[in-house]
Amino acid sequence: MSHSANPLKIVVIGGTAAGPKAAAKARRMDEHALITLIQREPELSMASCGFPYYVGGTFDDRSLLICTPAGVVRNPTFFSKAKRIDALVETEAVAIDRNAKTVTYKHLPTGEINTIPYDRLVIATGATPIRPSVPGADLNGILTLHSMADADKLRSIRDAGQVKKAIIVGGGLIGFEVCEALHLANIETTVVEKTAQVLPFLDSDLALLVQNHVCEQGAHVITNNGVAEFIGESGHLTGVKLDDGSELPCELAVIAVGVRPNISLAVAAGLNIGTQGGIKVNSFMQTSDPDIYAVGDCIECTSLITGQAVRAPFGDLANLQGRVAGQNVIEPGSAEFPGITQTGICKIFDFTAGITGLSERQARALGFNEIETATIAGLDIPTFMNGKLLVSKLVAEKKTGRILGFQCVGSGDVSKRVAVVATAILGRLTVNDLANADLPYAPPYSLALDHVIVAAHVLENKLKGRMQGIVASEVKQKLDQGAPLFLIDTRNPDEFEELRLGIGEHLIPLGVLRDRLNELPSDKAAEIVVYCRISLRGYEAAALLQGYGWHNVKVLEGGLMAWPYPREK
Template sequence: MSNDKKRLLIVGGVAGGASCAARARRLSESAEIIIFERGPFVSFANCGLPYYVGDVITDEKKLLIANAGLFQERFNIDVRLENEVLSINRETSQVEVKNRQTGEVYQEYYDALVLAPGASPIRPHLPGIDLPGIFALRTIPDSRRIREWIDEHQVKKAVVVGGGFIGLEMTENLVHRGISVTLLEAQSQVMLPFDAEMTTPINNSLVSHGVILRLGDSVVGFESHSEGGIAVKTKSGEVHQADLVILGIGVRPESTLAKDAGLELGSKGGIKVDEKMQTSDPKIWAVGDVVEVQDFVTKEWLLIPLAGPANRQGRVAADVIFGRDSSFRGVQGTSVCGIFGLTVACTGVNEKSLQRLGWEYGKVYLHPGHHVGYYPNAKPIDIKLLFSPEDGRIFGAQAVGEVGVEKRIDVMAMALQNGATVFDLEEAELCYAPQFGAAKDPVNMAGMIAANALRGDAPLAHWQELNELDGLLLDVREVGEFEAGHVEGAKNIPLSVLRDRMSEIPSDQTILVYCQVGQRGYYATRALRLNGFDASNLSGGFKTYQAVKNSGD
């Protein structure tokens, strides 16, 4: 344990700053540690705020992870609430602080300084943006103001601007409170970390719960409505009346303090740090939403505001300050969100990013049950896996379903972190009992499908490329399934009679096979290839076709 008399000042609490302070105390009993937090709370669960607004969490105290008194009693850490750091003097190693309650301005010196001011909600410069009833959600006081507005104005209609994590969670929680919601998203899809076709179930769920969903339509301004409330005007010319507007269009790093001090910023506007979380000044570190992070897969520098990485960064900074050899390995964007009973989760890079970077990649779609089909209430999980066609290394994964989604993405996230391949997923030994999974878990199945494609046993084709693919489109589902809906131009030969009817299939054409979700298509592809046909399985079957078609991809 260090006996260093170091004086550590930390700007900001919540995830990064608070974890850095607590870790620092565990490494040194003699260091003086001060946290400056300009707000009234030093450590709170901001990911829980939508559920507090929605009355799922009814006790505000449940959101408080630790208060100033606990930091003092348990860790001997001086927390100064409503004290804002105004400037940094790097030459004298001092910060200027304003006590927001008394107005006093004072100086404090540091041996080491950690910047963790976080990020602030983006509030675009639009006409009427400052009208009463337009809110962003980032802090406990924000949630209080929204709750009070809902109660005082008996809100019946709300508009949520932005279809990311906060937008979707706020939509669900407002509906939970009996409020009619219109969700506006300027992009052509919700949940941008996902690829468009994977969001089709989310869209369907939103609409089925009465949400008015408008994609590809941006807000251009707000006006006071003649009947009361707010008129939200969009680029398409639509006007949506609302008693409440929630802005969920992202956050911007609070990097002004660092910029004014002459610290180097990255191209995205966040503070530039190295793997030790050190800034361009050797006595200053930065952690959390204010920093630019390196994508673990692509090595690009990005802004990815997530609580888990912020906590790890805080620990790394404390380790380095107190002499330990520690480094931050980057961020792979592992995320999960719940929306009306659906769980949506992802890790790593999406296909859009791989295309933008010009990377070669393979992909598979599958729709397995979350546990064996013979055990009651098996629910399908839609999974997309992206990987290197050279060695099978995992690039990313996305999944949507009702049950067991985050479990599978967590496994793939750990595999990705360790540089594993689809062949490793194929061999992964995972928990199995009928109510929890299958002997071939969905993770195994994803690995097997990808591995079979890489080995050439069952090559894959993809619906997004259907217009470019030349050959016979073969539907191997049963006749009733085919008649209920099929791809135009497909020939139907059910798998059950395929071997007896192979003479109907041209041997001089590429055969593109599909079934409902991919499994029968795989069996048919193998049978055809073993009989000399050039066959490929359309990944994910007719279910993926419908998702791709509905996404407009």
């Protein structure tokens, strides 16, 4: 801690999330430090994750995006009076001199250039939206949603009510949040995703369930097709041409294909850049210069699962990192940020999609080949409490049982389940640990066996060889290839009449299965797939059939509720 006669000079570059957090933490650690915050934008400490909800009309007061919980706007006066931090807005840091330990900055409205000394520096320069380098990308009507100015522009478009058709370029988190916001404004919205599926952090079956929900809400989704060209007249956007040559009319396009770390200052200062294109830092948030720290979207993090460098531009992590850096600029080495489990969540109309850790696809791509997964469907709370659907997928190592990842989608309480498994991954817990977790239970909040515990039970059964599972996409692929699957729907006739897969299945209710074994293939090695609404009865049927000698019986994981393809009604 500095003494008032010789106060530490702390400079923080970047005023969105991580920077203000670092500055505020430093002030709480040292009342006498001289702290300066340099921010390029006019606003400070913006809740940028709230932008889509402001655009969509969830709330109308713009100042709520830059307020404290007590309702005080975080402007330079607030930082000066409440925190004794000198916040310079509309000011761009243009150079870092590591030898002289100074930062040169430019006041954008006047062009005035000044230099400020530092003892310790925090770089929180964030990231910049990636824009496709295709013809017409400079037309009016093409926006991103990254800054307050972007949010203001999209909100004004929403309020004017003149745009009829919009294209969202990119089917990730931000893309779907913007899709919902515009759709709620009665704008016909289409999400265009270049890859084979939306929400790349999910495995394909769960991503397709979310895509189906979006389409049921009246929005449109196009996959396996990118934007080849923006089309316009008199400088204004009128449509897009896709890779397949088709054209879609629109007056608005929102680009949401990811962000690129802002590292130019760090590069010019000679700081080390990591393998993923972000500033390289250690667990203390120090760069290759021990007096310079970096936090937020401009840095690389360490995966707590793989140990590899990853980029994770999320607001919660920015705040955690800012807090660690703010403590360390006053007391070096006193706080650490060890890494991340890559946990994320988003609201998509009436669905929520969340993930923590690795998906199956990511795990296999990273060399985790000896893994097992379990996909389940079920309610978040009991039927008599109006429970809502959840579909989840749990991923673990076969040998150790260590949990590697969890995905959850649906209209139920996804957040709670993702949070539980995120903590389990952080603690390096196993499937067995989760299968016996003492979680809170009461009907308004959970089933007696919570959704994540059931997922662990199913995965435990698979790991111990008590159950063979098969996911929807594998069933469909086998049927498309003409494989001789014998499918058994174990529900009751009235359930079958209401909704069924319609893929050549045999209706044999669980209660009569023992009496109808003669209807099954005589070849005990025949591949049989059993299921019900969520495949609980399917699992019981599989155990029954194995008891009578059929040894290639598989349970359709998640049952009808996890089937992402067309069904018969």
